[in-house]
Amino acid sequence: MAVVVRNTTRTGLDIVDALGRFGVATIHEAQGRTGLFASHLRPIYRPARIAGNALTCEVAPGDNWSIHVAVEMARPGDILVVTPTSPCDDGYFGELLATSLIAHGVRGLVIDAGVRDVAELTEMGFPVWSKSINAQGTVKETPANVQTPIVCAGAYVRPGDVIVADDDGIVVVRREDAEGVLGASQQREDNEQEKRQRLANGELGLDMYSMREKLAQRGLTYSDESDA
Amino acid sequence: MAVVVRNTTRTGLDIVDALGRFGVATIHEAQGRTGLFASHLRPIYRPARIAGNALTCEVAPGDNWSIHVAVEMARPGDILVVTPTSPCDDGYFGELLATSLIAHGVRGLVIDAGVRDVAELTEMGFPVWSKSINAQGTVKETPANVQTPIVCAGAYVRPGDVIVADDDGIVVVRREDAEGVLGASQQREDNEQEKRQRLANGELGLDMYSMREKLAQRGLTYSDESDA
Amino acid sequence: MAVVVRNTTRTGLDIVDALGRFGVATIHEAQGRTGLFASHLRPIYRPARIAGNALTCEVAPGDNWSIHVAVEMARPGDILVVTPTSPCDDGYFGELLATSLIAHGVRGLVIDAGVRDVAELTEMGFPVWSKSINAQGTVKETPANVQTPIVCAGAYVRPGDVIVADDDGIVVVRREDAEGVLGASQQREDNEQEKRQRLANGELGLDMYSMREKLAQRGLTYSDESDA
Amino acid sequence: MAVVVRNTTRTGLDIVDALGRFGVATIHEAQGRTGLFASHLRPIYRPARIAGNALTCEVAPGDNWSIHVAVEMARPGDILVVTPTSPCDDGYFGELLATSLIAHGVRGLVIDAGVRDVAELTEMGFPVWSKSINAQGTVKETPANVQTPIVCAGAYVRPGDVIVADDDGIVVVRREDAEGVLGASQQREDNEQEKRQRLANGELGLDMYSMREKLAQRGLTYSDESDA
Amino acid sequence: MAVVVRNTTRTGLDIVDALGRFGVATIHEAQGRTGLFASHLRPIYRPARIAGNALTCEVAPGDNWSIHVAVEMARPGDILVVTPTSPCDDGYFGELLATSLIAHGVRGLVIDAGVRDVAELTEMGFPVWSKSINAQGTVKETPANVQTPIVCAGAYVRPGDVIVADDDGIVVVRREDAEGVLGASQQREDNEQEKRQRLANGELGLDMYSMREKLAQRGLTYSDESDA
């Protein structure tokens, strides 16, 4: 009953690459604090930062067959996003599959499961965000869906949505929101640059953000140790 | 109902810095195996080692407002120790707050929650021990206590207690015990130096520590594989 | 009631070292996907790869006494494999014990518990795979078995079985299977070399492994986005 | 930036109630093994079984304000489905809110977070599936979305999708699939009734499902203990 | 180096028993949302509710010796509160110790570790809140502190502080705060009684608590599904 959807829409790589210049935390804030993957996904090496079009792929537990199917759907600039149909920590992915993905222009992997060959993947410079590192391999008995909407580590991802991943985590930006989020991210970053300088000079956030009155309204009081 | 306590007592930086020359494991043993933080707090980069006065700070779940309040209480040589009032993995802290803390002489952060901007924090050399790394940011709606006694990752910490953190973990030394623990730590280290040399020469711990008789009393026996 | 078994059989170091040239994932597949340790054991530094004879050691919770007993049983080329008799995250092992093991030719440590002094162990180049890093030390009150069969992180290990550990995890090869597994591992690796080249050239796994027909039989279908 | 969507479409209660006669496992299989919530959600008492229209609700971490907003959107036959915008174990929900929901015809609660007053909820017979039980309450400072699509415990849920929950877990059936899944569930159950009788009579599944040949093809062999 | 403190102060049982009439959630709120134990401690049977004076006891990992020491310190109306000096899931406590505690008037056990004999404890009606249920017993080799301040499951507890435990969790009330918290708890409960009635009649919390204006100020908006 598995299906592969061909000819899915993608986001233009100019927008994807522009989004990739911002950190995940910035983009997450810029789009109203939505779209973050759960924090149990971690990069296998640091630092790492990529952006790309989501190439979505489900896998059966302990079975990586559909990753092979997904490779054929890959286009340059994609990021493979893999989710198991039930939780699994097996090592679904290693350097042979990475070699194949690189040959088709894929920029990295996000997987809510395990990977192996991490020494080789690190040496190859193929970035991976995974739930675990695990030498346990998989079988090829049960195909699953490719390029359909999926939930991966708590995030809802459709083919061609934009994925940005860095040392802090992973965020998905919906295709239709990509351009707007790009603008909002730039605004946040411009805004932060000035603040950074003032904080480095010792100015207090309490003053810079005018927080003192609101804090008092919410019940914050001050006392001295000697009062206790 | 949150309170900020001003003018809290601190431990002298000469003692703090002297304690910082010892590893966390040594100090923990030297003070009778007390004061250790739970091992789920891990450094965001390694190696890292710091010592400082505890600047304590509670935070509401998903809300980092009181960290901004804590910055004003910071003195050079402090380490910010943050605990959420209920468990939370959000990214409470990033490079803007680190910039601010550095400007006020704070040496690092210990937080039983998440942080973000870890690539930037690593580059800045601002050491952090955290429960998680997470791009998920926080709001500023609910203030919480600053510079009151807290429980952080299972350790009871009062403002001005000494915090020492390294690759193995984090330990708190009570203000009133700091000088005594310093002496006991030095003794342990002197003692270990001679043992290290003897072990490197192949001497057995069984002999060096005269364990054989006590092991026999506790029921240890030897047999040969061929006996089985 | 603890026992130490002396004069246990070991696997020849020529075979051990030959197995050590292969990755854990390769060996695991070559021996029918058996013998893997659970993936919660992770190296304290990367990259790391070792092979050796299992020197097995049980420890009581929070008590590392039997590790001292195990050192006397060590032979050059051994890997110390430690399992607690009930789950424990304490730091059972540090640089003094590592110094002692190195003096007796031990190549590394696999432990389903915690270790400390990881900065020093990293500097010494003594590889460790552990469940946690923890400054919490242990006592010496209760001896446990040394060189008896154990279950460590889900793997059944007998003294003198071969242990191979790398960045992906740890695998045990039974003494009596070592030579056969060596041959099968070599075959797998030879086989992969050719595939790697073809995948790098862009050939699809679907074609290289002739998967298309079998996938169709198992119910995989293709559609176009515009069909939806 | 939070939004409440009014006048959302619901599934007819005749179909909802008909689905509620089947177990979660049956429905999950009947719709192609999709739509299951993660198994960390557990009923606070057993046995329990309900079906209803999803009334979706996001909450900020440690903040249950939007649950109060959701009550106004409730219609008889709804099940409240709550997901925090970042993971949280706090006790978001207790007997006062249950009293209010019951007054508006809501049949139960599914929440990827904690609840409290479980003794009272059990006595009231208000069924709840939650991630934890926790006396820790919440604040009311930050509203979040109500009746928008959400991801809850790994399941993608839209307002008015059908939720069925029992002792085994929780499943969502998409509005547009509800009628078809109802038929398929009935078929599965009819089919199982006959099998149950045959198995009770001692017939082997191997024979009843004609598995022997396929097992042999997949490499299963038999030996006798005495052969070893 | 372990110490037992005799003749510790206790809270009057009239106040203890009066506090025991309120739920843990109510008391926790009434004392400013402090003093809660982590929610991983769960009752071994439900329903259960007790209140008593804390009889504090540390234990070494896998070693329950100091529980025997603590029994001698017990006074009628106490609740034994046990914390391991490093995390441990062993079954520290069973029906023999419960028999002994009951004989000395102890009302129950709170332990951040495991217990066993839960069938017998349930039959005896001896309430226990624990981290796990585990047949794995313990040794008696290493004494630890009794009746000293401890951290148990994240809560700071001193001998003679009041412990209240029910199906929702466990809370500690400081001796010196007990009377004040009693009054505040009564106030909360009186207040809730009227609200419960109004909610049961279908009044919305939004109206009863006058939340609508504040919600709008914080950015909540309403739309209709047909707008999307």
Added chain:
Amino acid sequence: MAVVVRNTTRTGLDIVDALGRFGVATIHEAQGRTGLFASHLRPIYRPARIAGNALTCEVAPGDNWSIHVAVEMARPGDILVVTPTSPCDDGYFGELLATSLIAHGVRGLVIDAGVRDVAELTEMGFPVWSKSINAQGTVKETPANVQTPIVCAGAYVRPGDVIVADDDGIVVVRREDAEGVLGASQQREDNEQEKRQRLANGELGLDMYSMREKLAQRGLTYSDESDA
């Protein structure tokens, strides 16, 4: 490559049933504190207690095919012990398989994975110890070994070893040790009966076990609160 071993040796049911009169904790102690399964396996209903011969069965992740194979190997008095070849929480087992096992005299199930139909299994009175409860079903694509030695939840189990399970957990007794462990268990229980009575009368364990001198030797001291 999977194998089924026929005609395996079993332990006599007279010994099995005699062992089943003792609790798991008693047997575990009686055989030198060995053979316990990890405590994450929990009964789906309580109270429950069974004893039987281990019928061992491996399963592939997300695949319960070999359980069907195992049924044919069942003999009256067996307990099915199932372990996945890599960790998996899926619901491998439900009421149809239970119906089949009951027809062949199997007394219960121990599984380091998930089960479903727990309402039905509870009603049928078929006892199960599992890692999770999960409606997620499994496929039938990959057979695995039946009646070979396995590691299940950290315990090494061979076909025909004795399994005893109760509310506290699960223990395996080796075939060859069963008779000896039976005697040692009886001795422990006889011994406890007298102690129980003395403890119920208020006698202190400190005196009954003559612990005071040994505690003093190990460094336990007493002080009064007023000394502090």
